[in-house]
Amino acid sequence: MTIYKAPVEEVGFLLNDVFQFDRYNNLPGFADAAADVRDAIINEAARLSEEVLHPLNGVGDHEGCTRHDDGSVATPKGFKDAYKQIAEGGWMGLSSPTEYGGQGLPITLTQTVQEFLNSANMAFAMYPGLTMGAAAALTVHGSPEQKQTYLPKMVSGEWTGTMNLTEPQCGTDLGLLRTKAVKQADGSYKITGTKIFISAGEHDMADNIIHLVLARIEGAPAGIKGISLFVVPKFLVNPDGTVGARNGVMCGSIEHKMGIHGNATCTMNYDGATGWLVGEENKGMQGMFVMMNEARLGVAVQGLAQSEVAYQNAVEYARERLQGRALSGPKATDKPADPIIVHPDIRRALLTMRAFNEAARALVLWTALKSDVAHRSSDAKERQTADDHLGLMTPVLKGVLTDGGFANAVAAQQVYGGHGYIAANGVEQFVRDARIAMIYEGANGIQALDLVGRKLPRDGGRAVMAFFAEVGAFAKEHGGDEAMKPFVAPLSTSLGHLQKATTWLMMNAMAQPDNAGAAATDYMHLFGLVAMGYMWAKMAKVAQDKIAAEGAKPFLTRKLVTGRFFAERMLPETALRLTRIEAGCSTVMELPAEAF
Template sequence: MPTYRAPVKDMQFVLNDVLNIAQYSNLPGYAEATPDLVSAILEEGGKFCENELQPLNLSGDHEGCTRHEDGSVTTPKGFKEAYQKYVEGGWVGLTGPEEFGGQGMPHVIGMCMEEMLVSSNMAFAMYPGLSQGAMASIIIEGTDEQKAKYLPNMVEGSWTGTMNLTEPHCGTDLGLLRTKAEPNDDGTFAISGTKIFISAGEHDMSDNIIHLVLAKLPDAPKGVKGISLFIVPKFLINEDGSLGERNGVTCGSIEEKMGIHGNSTCVLNYDGATGYMLGEPHKGLRAMFIMMNAARLGVGVQGLGLSEVSYQNAVEYANDRVQGRSLKGATAPDKPADPIIVHPDVRRNLLNSRSFNEAARAAASWAALLVDLSRKAEDEKEREWADDIVGLLTPVIKGVFTDRGYENATAAQQVFGGHGYISEWGMEQFVRDARIAQIYEGTNGIQALDLVGRKLGANGGRGIQAFFKYVSEIIAENKDNETLNDFTGPLEKAIGDLQTATFWFMQNAMTNPDNAGAGSVAYMHLFGHVLIGLMWTKIAKVSANALANGTEDPSFHENKLLVGRYYMKRRIIETNALLAEIQAGSDELMALDAANF
C-alpha cells in the first residue's frame, strides 16, 4: 500500500525563507498570514490529506464512479464523507474572498494546499479544484447579483463548479464548437449541445453544481470571436436562494479513462437548459481564460504533486528492498544483499525526482505569489511586471511540470521493478493519473506554442525581457559568492542558451512559422530548466547563509546544497542540447510527405 507524508517543513522553508512572504504584509491577506498561522494551516492541511484522503486513493481508483439510470452519479466509497469534512474544515474557502465567506488567505498558501491534495488523492482534489477556477471567473466577470447568488455557497463548498469547453468534434480549436444559446423572453438563454471530458461534471458530493458553459448565440460571428460564456446550474435557484427544479443538463455517460477513476469525467447533454450569460456577449473566451489560466497553474502542480508522492514511495522501497551488492562491496554484510539505494542508477532515478520537486515547489509558489502581486500590489508597475512574468511562467509550469511529473512517476515505478507494475503497490496508479495532466487544460504541445507564439511577443516582448533582466540580476548579485559558483555558473550558461534560442526565433520564425512550431517544445523545456535553476540558486543562497550563520538544522540545509548541485551538474546542462534542437529548424521535420508516414 502506498503512503504519503505532507512536505510541510519544505513548504514552510519556501514560503518563509526563500520567498519571505512576510515582506508583503502590505498586500490584502498577507498581514494575517503570519508564520505561525501559515504553519498551523499547512500542518492541519497535511494531516487532513494524510489521514482522510490518502487512504481513499487506491480504493477510489479500483471502485471508480457509478452512473445510474436517472443520470445521477455516485462517487467511490468514502469520497462524499471526506468532502463533507473538507467543507466543514473551511478548506474550500481558504483563499476565497472574505466578503463571500472565504478566509482571504494568499493564493500562495492555497497552492501549497493544492499540492498536498493532489499527492494524497488527485481524483478527489479535482472536485474542489474545478470550483476554484469557476469562482475566479464569476468574481472577475460576474455581475453583483451573480456574485451574491453563487459565490457564498461555492466558497463554502456546498456547491461545486465545472468548466465546459470540449465537444466531440472540438477540442483545442474552440471556434468549431456547436453548443447553442437561444435567447429566452426573460433574459435567460436555452443552452443545447453536448460537452465531453467534463471533470466532476456530475456527482453526489455537493448540493448543486454550477457549470460554466461555452456556447454560441444565434447571431454569433464565426470562430472564437463568436463564443459566449454561460452559468448553467444543475438545479435552478429560487428567489429566496433555495434550490428549485432540475435544470436541463444530464450526465449521458462517464468516460472510460486510463486514470483518475475516482473523478467523474462526464459526457454532459444540455437540452434547452436555462443559462445566464457571464460577462459580455461574444466575449466568453476571455472570461473562460480566467478559469483556464488558474487551472493551468493548478495542473502544473498536479505534475509536482504526483512526482512528490511517487518519489516518497520509491525512496521507502529503495531503503527496504535488498537486491545485489554495492559496486564497492557489501554495505550491509549482515544481510543477504544490500538495499537497492546503494546502486547508482536507483539513486539517479530518485535524485532526478527530488532535485525537480524541491525547486518546482519553490517555482510554483513564486508563480502563485506573482498572481497575488499582479492583482493586489499597490504599485501599477509592480502589478504589470508580475502579470508579465506569470504570463510567461504559466505555460512553462503547466507543460514542463506535467511532463516531468509523468517522467518522475515512471522513474519511481522503475525503482520498484516488477512490483511497480502491480496494482497493490500503487505506483502504476501514479503513472496513470499523471498522464492526463499532460493532456487536459491544453495539451503540452499547445502550451509550448502558446509560449513561443504568443507569450514571447506579448507587449513587444516586455515579459521575456523582464525575465532575462531578473535572472541576470540574481546571477550578478551572487557571482562573487564562491559557495554559489556551482549554481550561478550553470544558470548563467542556461540563461545564455535561452536568450540565444529566443533571438533565433526572432530571426527565423517570421519567415518560416514552422521553425517556431518545430522548436516550441524544446524551448519550453529549456525555459523550464532555467526556471528550476533559478529556484535552486535562490534556495542555495538561503541554505548557504543559514549554514554560515549557525543554523539549528544543518543537515536540512546541507542536503539542499547537495541536491541542488546534482541538478546544476547533471540536469540543467540539457539546455545546450535543447538549443541545438531548436536551431535545427523545421526542414527535416516537415519534409516527409503525409502519405509516407
C-alpha cells in the same frame, strides 16, 4: 498500500526563508496569514491529506464512479465524508473574497494546500479545485446578482463548479464549437448541445453543481469571436437562494479512462437547459480564460504533486528492497543483499525526482506570489510586472511540470522493477493519474506554442526581457562567491542558451513559422530548466547563509547536495535543447503526410 507525507519543512523553508512571505504584509490578506496562522493551515492541510485523503486514493482508483439510469453519479466509498470535511473546514474559501464568505488569504497558501491534496488523492482534489476555478471566473466576470446567487454557496463548498468547453468535434480549436444558446424573453437563454470530458460534471457530494458553459448565441459570428459564456446550474435556484427544480442538463455517460478513476469525467447533455450570460455576448473566452489560467496553474501543481508522492514511495521501496551488492563492496553485511538504494543508477533516478520536485515547488510558490501581487497590489507598475510574469510562466509551469511529473512517476515505477507493474503496490496508479495532466487544460504542445507564439512577443518581449534581467543580475551578483559558483556558473551558461534560442526564434520564426512550431517544445523545456536552475541558485544562497548563521543542519546540507546534482546533471540539458531548436524545421516538415 502507498504512503504520503506532506513536505511541510520544504514549504516552510520556501515561504519563510527563500521568498520571505512576511515582506508582502502590505498587501491585503497577507497580514492575516502571520507565521503562526500559516503553520496551523499547512499542518492541518498535511494531516487532512495524509490521514483522510491518501487512504482513499487506492479506493477511488479501484471503485471509480458509478452512473445510475437516472443520470446521477455515485462517487467512491469515503469520498462524500472526505468532501464534507473539506467543505466544513473552509478549505475551498481559503483565498476567496471575504464578502462571499471566504477568508481572503493569499493564493500562495491555497497553492501549497493544493499540492498536498493532489499528492494525497488527485482524483478527489479535482472536485474542490474545479469549484475554485469556476468561482474565480464568476468573481471577475459575473454580474452582482450572479455573484450573490452562486459564490457564497461555492465558497462554502455547499455547491461545486465545473468548466464546460470541449465537444466531440472541438478541443483546442474552440472556434468549431456547436452548442447553441437561444435568448428568452426574460433575459435567460436555452442551452442545447453536448460537452465531453467534463471533470466532476455529476456527483453526489454537493447539493448543486454550477456549470460554466461555452455556447454560441443564435446569429453570432463564426469562430472564436462568436462564443459566449453562460452559468447553467444543475438545479435552478429559487429567489430565496434554495435549490429549486432540476434544469435540463444531464450526465449522459462516464468516460472509462486510464486514470483519475475517482473523478467523474462526464459527457454532459444540455437539452434546452436554462442558463444566464456571464459578461458580454460573444466575449465568453475572456471569462473562461480566467478559469483556464487558474486551471493551468492547478494542473502544473498536479504534475509536481504526482512526482512528489511517486518519489516518496520509490525512496521507501529502495530502502527496503534487497537486490545485489554495492559496486564498492557490501554495505548490509548482516543481510543476503544490499538495499537497492546503494546502487548509483537508483540514486540517479531518486535524485532526479527530488531535484525536480524541490525546484518545481519553488517555481510554483514564486509564481503564486506574483499572482497575489497582480491581484492585490495598489501599485500599477507592480501589478503589471507581476501579471507579465504570470502570462510568461503559466505555459512553462503547465507544460514542464506535468511532463516532468509523468516522467518521474515512470521513473519511480522503474525503481520498483517488476513490482511497479503490479497494481497492488500502487505506484502504477501514479503513472496513470499523472498522464492526464499533460493533456487537459491545453495539451502541452499547445502550451509550448502559446509560449513561443504569444507570450514571448507580447508587449515587445517585456516579460521575457525582465526574466533575463532578473536571472542575469542574480548570477552577476553572486558570480564571485566561491561557494555559489557550482550553482551560478551552470545557471549563467544555461541562461546564455535560453537567450541564444530566443534570438534564433526572433530571427527565424517570422519568415518560416514552422521553425517556431518545431522548436516550441524544446524551447519550453529549455525555459523551464533555466527557471528551475534559478530557483536552485536562490535556495542554495539561502541555505548557505543559514548554515553560516546557525550551523550545518541535515535539511540544509541535503539541500545543497541536491542543488549541485541539479546543476551538474540536469541543467546541462539546455545545450541539447538549444541544438535541437537551431536545427530548424526542415526534416520535421520534409516528409509528405502519406509517407508516415
